[in-house]
Amino acid sequence: MSDMHGKLERSAIGFMLAIIAAASVGGIVEIAPLFTIDETVEDVADMRLYTPLELSGRDIYVREGCYACHSQMIRTLRDEVERYGPYSLAVESQYDHPMLWGSKRTGPDLARIGGKYSDLWHVTHLNNPRDVVPESNMPSYRWLGTTPLRVDELSLKLRAQQAVGVPYTDEMIINATADAYGQAMPDTDQATGVAERYGEATQISAFDGVATNLTEMDALVAYLQVLGQLTRVAYENTAASEQMPEPTN
Incomplete structure (x- = not known):
């Protein structure tokens, strides 16, 4: 065996072909499941899109590297479900480009963080995490509250999402x-338009506590508050399974 391995290493062409073969196996394992993607992603009636503000918050989340310490994928293990909530479903990430599942958890998983805490809690946490979690080693993001959110490219962002299959309408892009x-x-004509285009379940709030301007803090908190809330199917599945009778022998 060692002699064959030595001959292979001395042959540049043979070694190259072996590398290609090994890489091809890995590629097939990753690519093949994509052919069944339509069967993998659930079809749910209440799935809604990220609003422009939430989408901007997601971009800030990625820009600041939050995904490096927080996963967004609750596995089917009992301890994870008991700690974080219903396990993640493929449909919940179908509009994520790129997806942010991850496996590194310096901090807790955030797949179901939406609605768990108030806007004020999130703002306080982002300004100085140790004010609400004394043992936290998360850095502060205080400047988000004083940094105006760039809105001049929002239509282009939605247009790009539309190009990769996210069903934004032309009306959503224009507005x-x-x-x-x-x-x-809240309480503006513009707020009414958001609810009309994205649904009554859309959270409309002065996320950073100031309703007279728009900051990156607004966007990031809006994004955090929608995590796990784009569809209720995971919660409904959990409730249904809890009501099922225990199997009998």
Whole structure:
């Protein structure tokens, strides 16, 4: 065996072909499941899109490297479900480009963080994590509250998402900037438009506590508050399974 391995290493062409063969096996294992993607991703009626503000918050989340310490994938293990909530479903990430599942957890999984804490809690946590979690080693992101959110490219962002299959309508794209302002400014005509385009379940709030301007803090908190809330199917599946009778022998 060692003699054959030595001959292979001395043959440049043979060694190259062996590398190609090994890489091909790995590629097939990763690519083959994509041919059954339509069967893998559930079809749910209540799945909604990220609003322009939430999508901007997701971009900030990626920009700041939050995904390096927080996963967004609850596995089917009992301890994970008991700690974080219903396990993640493929449909919940179908509009994520790229997906942020991950496996590294310096901090907790955030797949179901939406609605768990108030906007104020998130703002306080982002300003100085140790104010709410004394043992936290997370850095502060205080500057987000004083950094105006760029809205001039929101229509282009939605157009790009539309190009890769996210079903944004032309009306959503045209009103992207107005909808970003409207979601962070309750009791305005712009806020009404957001609810009409993205559904009544859309959270409309002065996320950073100030309803007169739009900051990166608004966007990031809006994104955190929608995690796990784009569809209720995971919660409904859990409730249904808990009501099923125990199997009898």
